Amino acid sequence: MESMANIKIVTDSSVGLTEEEIKKYNITIIPLTVMIDDTIYVDRENINNDEFVEKMMTSKSLPKTSQPAIGKFVDTFNELGADGSQVLSINMMESISGTVNSARQAATISDADVTVFDSGTTDRGLGYQVLAAAKKAQTGASMTEVLNEVNFVKDNSYLFLGVMTLDNIVKGGRIHPVAGAITNFLNIKLVLEVTDDDGKIKIRSKGRGVKSVKKYFNNVIENMKSLNNIQQICISYVTETDLILELAEQLKTTFPDVSFLFRRTTPIIATHTGEGAFALLYYNDHR
Numbered sequence: 001m002e003s004m005a006n007i008k009i010v011t012d013s014s015v016g017l018t019e020e021e022i023k024k025y026n027i028t029i030i031p032l033t034v035m036i037d038d039t040i041y042v043d044r045e046n047i048n049n050d051e052f053v054e055k056m057m058t059s060k061s062l063p064k065t066s067q068p069a070i071g072k073f074v075d076t077f078n079e080l081g082a083d084g085s086q087v088l089s090i091n092m093m094e095s096i097s098g099t100v101n102s103a104r105q106a107a108t109i110s111d112a113d114v115t116v117f118d119s120g121t122t123d124r125g126l127g128y129q130v131l132a133a134a135k136k137a138q139t140g141a142s143m144t145e146v147l148n149e150v151n152f153v154k155d156n157s158y159l160f161l162g163v164m165t166l167d168n169i170v171k172g173g174r175i176h177p178v179a180g181a182i183t184n185f186l187n188i189k190l191v192l193e194v195t196d197d198d199g200k201i202k203i204r205s206k207g208r209g210v211k212s213v214k215k216y217f218n219n220v221i222e223n224m225k226s227l228n229n230i231q232q233i234c235i236s237y238v239t240e241t242d243l244i245l246e247l248a249e250q251l252k253t254t255f256p257d258v259s260f261l262f263r264r265t266t267p268i269i270a271t272h273t274g275e276g277a278f279a280l281l282y283y284n285d286h287r
Contacts, residue, residue, distance in 0.1 A: 007137040007146055008080040009130060010089040012068065012099045013043040014268040016124030016236055016281070017131070018261070025134035028080060030072055032099065034267045035064045043267050052267035053238055062168060063271045067099040073106030081112020086143055088115050090130050090150065092122040093199025096272060115143055117150060120199035123269055124234035124261065124281040125159045157283045159194040160204070160220055162213045164241070164276030166190070191216045210243055217247055220280060221254060227284045234261040237278035238270045244278045251280075 013031040031043040041047035091100035107114035132153040191205035205216040
């Protein structure tokens with residue numbers, strides 16, 4: 001059934017949503033493009049998450065990602081707002097992509113009433129905010145009420161990222177505190193956290209070998225036990241490894257009643273983080 005909500009939700013293709021969620025909540029996704037060895041692919045249109053990782057692993061050079069053109073946002077906003085609906089565009093954090101700025105510029109050009117929100121995160125963390133917005137909008141809430149809900153989810157969501165090879169980060173140069181700072185030959189593994197102060201990426205752990213990462217994530221899981229109302233947990237990964245499968249089992253066993261999603265990440269995130277990388281994301285509703 002079509003939602004009668006007068007607020008329509010837009011996001012970008014770095015979002016960690018299932019196809020079912022996208023359909024159920026009428027979420028519009030604006031794709032980023034990615035170039036692999038001179039071939040341009042449109043995320044979700046002519047390449048999916050699994051196909052992308054396969055191609056990335058065999059590509060000669062690091063794939064290049066491009067934010068959506070401003071015109072793509074303008075057209076989408078105009079189309080969604082044509083019936084008088086308001087539009088809320090929730091996008092991935094500015095620190096890794098100019099997507100949110102494209103959306104902001106498009107909002108000033110569009111004929112529709114558009115609000116743009118920097119989620120300060122990406123992947124399933126962005127997904128949590130988009131779902132919260134869509135659910136709230138379906139209740140007939142005002143834009144202010146929807147934004148209050150999204151801000152609450154933003155402040156209570158967490159993203160920890162395990163990076164197992166530094167090749168993509170250093171070549172891509174997107175994750176600034178890390179880029180070029182450490183070399184691979186030491187077998188350095190990193191844990192990064194996306195913090196809610198403007199979606200800044202902070203290094204939480206650097207160690208040699210997989211054990212250092214495992215130890216850090218065990219501590220994260222210990223800390224999660226003290227929270228009283230975790231709503232959702234996700235492991236989003238580039239390529240499956242023993243460590244990732246082990247952590248997934250540990251989370252399912254530790255939090256048997258919490259909805260758990262295990263999924264391959266999007267091309268945009270895979271490009272920036274590289275082989276073996278994974279994120280643990282969760283949302284705690286302490287209200």
